[in-house]
Each structure stands twice: as structure tokens, then as C-alpha cells.
Amino acid sequence: MHTVPAPAYTVAVRALCEFTAKLGDLDLRFTPSPSAQEGVAGHVTVTGRRPAGYQKEITLSEEYGSLCVRGRADGYDPALNRLEEIKTHRGKLESMPQNHRHLHWAQARVYGHLMCRKLGIAEIDIALVYFDIVDQTETVLVETHTASALAAHFEAQCERFIAWARQELQHGAARDTALTALAFPHADFRPGQRALAEAVYRSALSGRCLAAQAPTGIGKTVGTLFPLLKAWPGQQLDKIFFLTAKSAGRQLALDALTTLAVKPLRVVELVARDKACEYPDRACHGESCPLARGFYDRLSDARAAALQRAQLDRVSIAEVARAHEVCPYYLSQEVSRWADVIVGDYNYYFDTSAMLFALAETNRWRVAVLVDEAHNLVERARGMYSATLDQSTFDAMRRAAPPLLKKILGRIARSLRETTREQDAAGIEYAAHAEPPASLLTTLGQAVSQMTDMLGEQPELFTPDILRFYFDAVHFTRIAERFGPHSIFDITLGRIGAGASAGAKQRKATLCLRNVIPAPHLAPRFARAHSVALFSATLTPAHFYADTLGLPASSVRIDVESPFNAEQLDVRAIADISTRYRDRERSVERIADLIAAQFHRDEGNYLSFFSSFEYLAQVAAALAARHPSIPCWQQSRAMSEPAQREFLARFAPDGRGVGFAVLGGAFGEAIDLPGTRLIGAFVATLGLPQLNPVNQQMKARMHDAFGEGYAYAYLFPGLQKVVQAAGRVIRGPGDRGVLYLIDDRFTRADVRRLLPAWWQVKVQRLRDSDSGNTIV
Numbered sequence: 001m002h003t004v005p006a007p008a009y010t011v012a013v014r015a016l017c018e019f020t021a022k023l024g025d026l027d028l029r030f031t032p033s034p035s036a037q038e039g040v041a042g043h044v045t046v047t048g049r050r051p052a053g054y055q056k057e058i059t060l061s062e063e064y065g066s067l068c069v070r071g072r073a074d075g076y077d078p079a080l081n082r083l084e085e086i087k088t089h090r091g092k093l094e095s096m097p098q099n100h101r102h103l104h105w106a107q108a109r110v111y112g113h114l115m116c117r118k119l120g121i122a123e124i125d126i127a128l129v130y131f132d133i134v135d136q137t138e139t140v141l142v143e144t145h146t147a148s149a150l151a152a153h154f155e156a157q158c159e160r161f162i163a164w165a166r167q168e169l170q171h172g173a174a175r176d177t178a179l180t181a182l183a184f185p186h187a188d189f190r191p192g193q194r195a196l197a198e199a200v201y202r203s204a205l206s207g208r209c210l211a212a213q214a215p216t217g218i219g220k221t222v223g224t225l226f227p228l229l230k231a232w233p234g235q236q237l238d239k240i241f242f243l244t245a246k247s248a249g250r251q252l253a254l255d256a257l258t259t260l261a262v263k264p265l266r267v268v269e270l271v272a273r274d275k276a277c278e279y280p281d282r283a284c285h286g287e288s289c290p291l292a293r294g295f296y297d298r299l300s301d302a303r304a305a306a307l308q309r310a311q312l313d314r315v316s317i318a319e320v321a322r323a324h325e326v327c328p329y330y331l332s333q334e335v336s337r338w339a340d341v342i343v344g345d346y347n348y349y350f351d352t353s354a355m356l357f358a359l360a361e362t363n364r365w366r367v368a369v370l371v372d373e374a375h376n377l378v379e380r381a382r383g384m385y386s387a388t389l390d391q392s393t394f395d396a397m398r399r400a401a402p403p404l405l406k407k408i409l410g411r412i413a414r415s416l417r418e419t420t421r422e423q424d425a426a427g428i429e430y431a432a433h434a435e436p437p438a439s440l441l442t443t444l445g446q447a448v449s450q451m452t453d454m455l456g457e458q459p460e461l462f463t464p465d466i467l468r469f470y471f472d473a474v475h476f477t478r479i480a481e482r483f484g485p486h487s488i489f490d491i492t493l494g495r496i497g498a499g500a501s502a503g504a505k506q507r508k509a510t511l512c513l514r515n516v517i518p519a520p521h522l523a524p525r526f527a528r529a530h531s532v533a534l535f536s537a538t539l540t541p542a543h544f545y546a547d548t549l550g551l552p553a554s555s556v557r558i559d560v561e562s563p564f565n566a567e568q569l570d571v572r573a574i575a576d577i578s579t580r581y582r583d584r585e586r587s588v589e590r591i592a593d594l595i596a597a598q599f600h601r602d603e604g605n606y607l608s609f610f611s612s613f614e615y616l617a618q619v620a621a622a623l624a625a626r627h628p629s630i631p632c633w634q635q636s637r638a639m640s641e642p643a644q645r646e647f648l649a650r651f652a653p654d655g656r657g658v659g660f661a662v663l664g665g666a667f668g669e670a671i672d673l674p675g676t677r678l679i680g681a682f683v684a685t686l687g688l689p690q691l692n693p694v695n696q697q698m699k700a701r702m703h704d705a706f707g708e709g710y711a712y713a714y715l716f717p718g719l720q721k722v723v724q725a726a727g728r729v730i731r732g733p734g735d736r737g738v739l740y741l742i743d744d745r746f747t748r749a750d751v752r753r754l755l756p757a758w759w760q761v762k763v764q765r766l767r768d769s770d771s772g773n774t775i776v
Helices: 013-020 036-048 098-119 147-180 193-206 220-235 247-260 295-306 314-324 328-336 355-363 374-384 391-399 403-425 438-457 464-481 519-528 542-549 581-601 613-626 641-649 693-706 709-726
Strands: 009-012 055-064 067-077 082-089 123-132 137-146 209-213 239-244 267-269 341-345 367-371 387-390 430-433 487-493 509-515 531-536 556-559 569-574 605-610 632-634 657-662 680-683 737-742 761-764
Touching: 009 013, 009 147, 013 067, 013 098, 013 147, 013 355, 036 067, 036 082, 036 123, 055 098, 055 147, 067 098, 067 147, 082 098, 098 123, 098 137, 098 147, 123 147, 137 147, 147 220, 193 209, 193 220, 193 531, 193 556, 209 542, 220 239, 220 247, 220 367, 220 531, 239 247, 239 355, 247 267, 247 341, 267 314, 267 328, 295 314, 295 328, 314 328, 328 355, 355 519, 374 509, 374 519, 374 531, 374 542, 374 709, 387 391, 387 464, 391 403, 391 464, 391 509, 403 438, 403 487, 403 509, 430 693, 438 464, 464 509, 487 693, 519 542, 542 709, 581 605, 581 613, 581 680, 581 737, 605 613, 613 632, 613 657, 680 709, 693 709
Parallel strands: 009 067, 082 123, 209 531, 209 556, 239 341, 239 367, 267 341, 367 531, 569 737, 569 761, 605 657, 605 680, 632 657, 680 737
Antiparallel strands: 055 067, 067 082, 123 137, 387 509, 430 487, 487 509
16 A cells, blocks of 8 residues: 655745745835734734634644645634634734735635635635734724635645745755764864763753853864754754854854855854945835845845855855845845754844744744853843933934924923933932833833834834834833833933023933843743753853843753863962952052063063953053053954954064953953963953942842842852953963952952862962062
8 A cells, every 4th residue: 555655844824925925025114013922912802802602723734745834823703704814013004015915815815725624615704804902903804715716826825835845855855964974073072072062962852951161262163063963853953043142253153164064054144234234324115225126026036046055144145135136134034044054143032023033933943042152141131121211312303303293202202201300309310110100101102103103104204313212112112011020110310401491400311121130031032942052161150140041940051171271371369459449549550560560570462451441541551651661552442343353463473562451341252362362361350340329229139039139230240251351361272371360359269169160369469669569
């Protein structure tokens, strides 16, 4: 008996229709779309209004040739024989581009066909239900179709997709064969690299989250990518997301994937829109940007051409996009659907409206996530789930706004003044509140709704400043919906604005929804992935990162033993200098003399780190005045990328001089100065966040949650920066260097426990003498 093989390629209804039924211009004017939470709530509201017997979330599927098309229809009313496809929106429905409506009908008709087959009926009504999330109203559009007509539509969509599916099956088979045969690209693993790789591999097999503390210099990028690629065929992965905090991390991942040389692995780099955009002065719609005009009509050829390339980094994407006259930013997003490994910033998976997370959810992808330099995720995630409104910026924008927007913006201005009036009258510069004011949120929500309508009808009214405020207001209202014990709402008052009238004495305010503990927001992202590996040289203490990031209870941890030894790094803690703010003036000359003494003892390149640009400048000036023969150079505020490259270029092999930088800045991590490019570092700070009302509030919130407010808010984040900065000195097995930890607090037991175990810290004091300060 001949057995018919099961379909080999499964595609979601939405993915099928987005591939086959999108046409016309790229058009982002019908914005902003509802958030995922708003969409879910909208669906619940609509289906909750339906009568008894109404069926929700009906699972449907059908095989067509080598395809299995599956999905969940939103609802079906047996009494009316009506299938409903529910779409949430904000703003006037008539502003929706026609190609959006065309896609929605394509999806609804596919669901209609699947429902006819499921029920064995000859005819069905299909309804598009557009639900306005602001005024909670429904617009219902209904079509009646015969089962045969819907079957013809379904078959047409499948036929358009099936050749692509066949190609994808061939690609997947070739990729899995290559990954099964993949060998480690070097003769042997570096010390510590094998232990890391094995831990990542085991986490992929068990479907768990791994937190790996692994020292700099062992090859963490290859050591995490290689085992995941090896695990891919057996775990039937769909994607690997390699997520980084900085562009340098993306390049390291791309280089590692080139070294691994897996053919035909598809690799895509995602870059920020402002860096990819060819026409930054144009709006994203066909009437403004030539690359948006007819985007979907040219997308098919551009997509096919792009996927002929093994690695689609920023340059390659731009080349393909230029050849096919499409937007490079949105082309990269499209090819991400068909790529194997996607390299991008944290925000693509962890942010409120993260593209990769949404695609994984919609397409039910089985994804493995790698989080590079994961110690950065705490602060980055706080930023993702925080929102700010600046009254001074708002007022400047409002004064220049066109008359048609004045009324809307005036209501916001009055609400802002009312929100801050009591605090201003009391003369309180900073105040934290139990929750954001409901009246302000209502006003902002109404304004967003009205401005959305206007944006669709009269986009020319929206200058860059107005558009920026509009999106800030949208973000503020959405973050407010997530407000809870993990966040703070605070108001900071500034000075009275210049040019204010005599009666307008109220100070301008900055209102902030400030996330403190990102765990509740990140936990669902970790849970959604098949496996996650977070890795960094500084993930100590373990409980701090588990608590603040929301790692699953089943998570495992590995501390990879350092390949370096105490003989390579001479660590000296200076016990009789204080770098506390009150003591800095007295410390300046002593630190300058300490740097000079070490430089003359062993001439070479050194990096010195300070808590602020002001402190840095004071010590640099003292060094130049007291020891003018020593070359030195300084980091500056808002340093451009070319200036940063110039700063690093001063650290030439066998060079001599001292670079001055701020701790936690561009030169405190993710830079590589091996060998004689850097032979020592001075860290003149514990890196503790500034003592101010905001951080004190964060400390209180951390204490309420974890019972260690000072450690969670100050000590742990500060020492993490110190260890990262110190890690610039020893980069390989042949490196030698010296590290000075300049502050008496480095001698404390609670601080020493947070330093790497392989360091042997020598506690020393400076002795004043007529000839200057000397180490004893």
C-alpha cells in the first residue's frame, strides 16, 4: 500500500497572504498601529459582544500539494453563518491605505475557505470587523462567497507560494546537512571556550535559559554560535537571533559567522532605520519617497536577489535595495522572515514593539536567542520600558505648531501645568508619585487619537518636531498601561523658561515613567524562546541579573574559569585615596603623581578611568602641569565615531602615553587593545551611580523588591563597570599588565567579593614625601 508523504512545508495563513497578496506602496501614514496588548484587548471586546454560540479562535488547516496552511480564525457565528476577521485600529478607517484592506480581505477569504471545508458548507458570509480601540466602535464589512470561489482563491494563493516553498525546503535540507557536518573552525578550542560551547549546546538541547559568565578573550562569539548551529538540526530550530548592545558586537558576530563558513546559511544584519534610510528627509509613503512608491510590486524580485547572497550585512542590503529601487530598511525586515541567523540590537527582540518577537509569535518560530554582553541588558531594557515628556521641548514645539493643531496641543499644555502646579507651588524640585495622573493620560490619549486622524488626512502639518512629540506621546501612554511596582512616576522641575510672561512663573517639568526592574517585561520574551544564552565577562552576582532581568526559574548558570592567571595582571588597591565627591579636590594631584610614577617605572600605553568628565579633566590637567613629558589624550563629551577611532589609534603597539576616559563610556568595554597596545589601567572610582533623588528612589524600589536596595541600585552596577574597564588590559594568553584600583573602598570585603576570583589584589598606600608620592 502506497503511503502519501505528509506535507513538508507549513505556512501560517497570515504569512502566506503577506507573501502573495501585498502590493502597491509602502505607506506608514496610517499610524500608530495598536500595540499587541491593545490588539488582544480589542479582540476580547469584540468577541465578548457576540451572542451565545459564537465560536472563538477556531483552529483551521488544510494541505495543498506540499503545503500545510494553518491558522486560527478570529470568530464564527453559526446562526449567521458568518466568519469574522477582526482588525484593531486607531484613527479614521478611511485613511487606511487600500493595499492594507486588500491584504485583510485576502486573509479573510483564506479563512473562509478553510471554514467551508471544515463544516462542509457550500456558502459563507465573510466579515472584516474593524474595531477602533479609542472609541470602541466597530465597522463591519461583509461579503458572501461560495465555497468554490473561495477554493479557487485559496488555490491561487498556494500556487503563487508553492514554488517559493519548494525552494525553502531545498535550502533547509542543504543547510541542515551542512550544519550536521560542521566542524569547529580552528585547530582547537581556546581555554574556557569549550566549557562555554558545551553549556550553550546543553541549554539548546534542554530548551533552557543559560547565564554564562565567561572572561574576555576566550572567543565567546564563536563559542556560542558554533554549538547552537550544531544543535540546530536536532532541535529543528527556525532561527537564531544574535542580539547585541553595540554595533561593534554585530560586526564580531558577522565576522564569526564568516569564519564558520556554513553554506548555505543565510545571515542578515538589522540596523537602525536612521542609519539605513536613503532619504532621511522624506516620509515613508509613496507620495514622498521614491523607494516607498511601488515597494511591494518590486519586493519579490528584490527578495529573491537578496537571498542569493550568503551574508546580508548593511552594505549588501543597501546594494540589493539600490539595484531594485526599494527601501533598504524594510527590505532587511522582509528578508529576516527567510533568514537563518539574524544579527541585530537588543531592541529587535526585547522592546515593547519588537519586530523579531512579533514575527516569532505570529509564525510560531522555534528560536534560539544569544544575548551578547548581557550585563548591558538591564540598563537598556529600563530605557525600552521608560517614557519621558519634557515640558520645555513641548512648549517650544507648540509655539511653532500650525493653527489646526493649537487646540489639541493647548489642552495638553493645560494638563501638564495642572499636573505640576502643586509640586511647583511647594518648591519641590523632584517628587516621585504612586502612579501617573489619570487626567493627563486621558488628555494625551484623546490628543493621540485626534492627531492620528490628522496625520492620515493632512500629513504636511506634522513637522519633524511635532511628529517626534506625537510618537513620544504614543509611547508615554503605552508605557503608562504597563505601570506597576517595577516602575516609578516622577516629576523633575527645572528653571522658568526664558521669555516667559510675568504671570507664567511655573517652572518647566520633565515627567518620567521610569522603569526600575525590567523583569516583568522581559520574562515573557525569555519564555517564548526555545533556548536563550546570555553571556558576558561580568554577570556577578548571579542573583542580581536573575532578579532584574526576570530569568526563568529553570535557568542554569556557568562561570567559565578564566584562562588568565594572577601573574599576568598586577592588581593594586590604593587604600589611602578617596575618590568620593567631597574628597576629589584633595585626590587630584596624588592620582596624577601615581600615574606618573607607574609610567616612569614601565613606559607604555595606559588607560585611566574616572567617574566624570570634570574629574577626568582635573587629573589630566594636573598630570600635564606636574609631569609635562608624559603624552596624554582625553575622551570628550559627545565624541563622534571618527574621534573615537582617533582616540583608540593613539594606543599603537609599543607606544607610550596615557589616555583619559570616563568609566562606563565608549572606552570602558568592547574595545580590544591586545599586547603592547595597552599595558595598564587606572580606575579612580567605584563606578557607583550618582547619589541623587532618582537613584535614591530606585534604591527604595529595589529594597522593596529584593531587600538589598543599596547593592542593587549602586554597588552591583558600579563594580560591573570597574571589572569591564579592567578587562581592557589582559586580552590574550601572552598579555601582561598592571591595574590600579584607586579608592579606599576597594579594600572592603563586600567590594572585593565582586572582583574576579583570579585577581590577587595587593593593598597598598601612598606615602607623602618631599620628592612626591611614592608607592610603598
